[in-house]
Amino acid sequence: MRAVICAGPPTSGKTTVLRHAARKLAERGRRLAYLKIDVQYCDEDELFARELGIPARKVYSGDLCPDHCSVLVLGDALAWAARESAEFLLVETAGLCLRCAPYIEGGLGVIVLEATSGMNLPRKIGAMLTLADLAVVTKIDLVSQAEKEVFRANLLDAADIPVIETDALHGINLEPVVRRIEATPELVEPSRLRGSPPMSVCTICAGKKEIGWEHHYGVVRALDSDLFYRGQ
């Protein structure tokens, strides 16, 4: 199995990039499976199943951090994709958090960023960018040549990874992305996270509403203390 984990802020074009890439891969006879992780609603799985006829499913993370959820379910998802006889599992994250992305060792980590998102965006996001293997910049048809160049320079400044500029909506310049996906090696067991993202899974995220550290468990802090662990 080969794994492609695709992250990026909402509306950056993750689905569009994956959809065009998946179509090209399918045309070459590659067997694919697709997993979308989202919080409370998504229908991309239906889109992939309908358009490409590939096994596709989704997971709602609900109160859990979606990237945390992704780490928990990815093992099962790889086994599912294998049962479906897929060679590639394409995972699309929820893209709600700018800091983290559950890229795995040996898989391809792809971050999708829109060229329209402000010149300083690459400096604002952490592991989602710095741990990726490849940055795909979308919506280049909406910015000037000069802005394209400055955006790329800022990106390279934050992370020294290959950058591919695309107009994903019109399927333009996705061929290099497809080549990178095809070159992804087989995963070696056991799969491990590439870094420890700050996922802040805690009792607050999971629905406890009380104010004050004394009501919560896990890694907590008081106003005048360092982080400490409080177990139940």
Place this chain on the structure above:
Amino acid sequence: MDIREISLIGGFGKAGGREPVARLDMRMGDVVSIVGPTGSGKTMLINDIALFADANTPSRRRVLVNGAPPPAIFQEDPSHNPIALITQHTTFLSDLPVREFLRIHAKIRRAARQESVVEETLAFANELTGEPIIERSAMTELSGGQTRALLVADAVVIGNSPIILLDEIENAGIDRLRALELLKRYRKIFIFVTHDLRITLLSDYRVVLLGGAMQAIVARAEEERRVAGRIGLLDGIMVDVRNRLRAGERLAERDLIGELEQVLAAPSAEAVR
């Protein structure tokens, strides 16, 4: 790479038929107009050029540089792309101040004289726009005309791009003929998508589009320079009428007829700009 020529190998029109023009060769120094009604595929044509189409766009056209497929670096790194496309967009999305943005761009382009190139860009832009650009302003605060002026200036001076594509420069709120005059000082290939009569007539040749296909390449005849001149005189009348209306004046038919007669009576040589 020293670019001498860029060619567009014809593909297919919207109806699926082969394009009547099988090949369009544009040489360094050429000024080209792309003409045709709305929806005829003008913007698509310059997009094909900007993307170095390789039978992978809807038109299935191909672009050759100096007669051969372009090197991959042109598309892999925007700062190595010899083509600058000035689209119809009249807003910047970058929130950086004008001078800082230009300085970063000059640095990326490894311009030899970073400070003076920024000055030259601002001066060029200010020649095209009514209101001078305030260099401490954010790019996003510029007016539509200022934005277009800065885009053109940046592509020509900092980008130093040998091939410049301009999509409907006449809609930009900048002085289009002044722009053409300034641009012609730089030896490049300029490709204008235009509805403007004078830009068309001042180009070396025009590519006629219909139904997404190149129908013909029409070289400008010598006589058309004189036609352009006379249209320029007509333009002068229109500008004058507009100014008088804006000043609250009334117009007299007799005055207009007099002015039109002057256009007819002007000697050919005088009509040439």
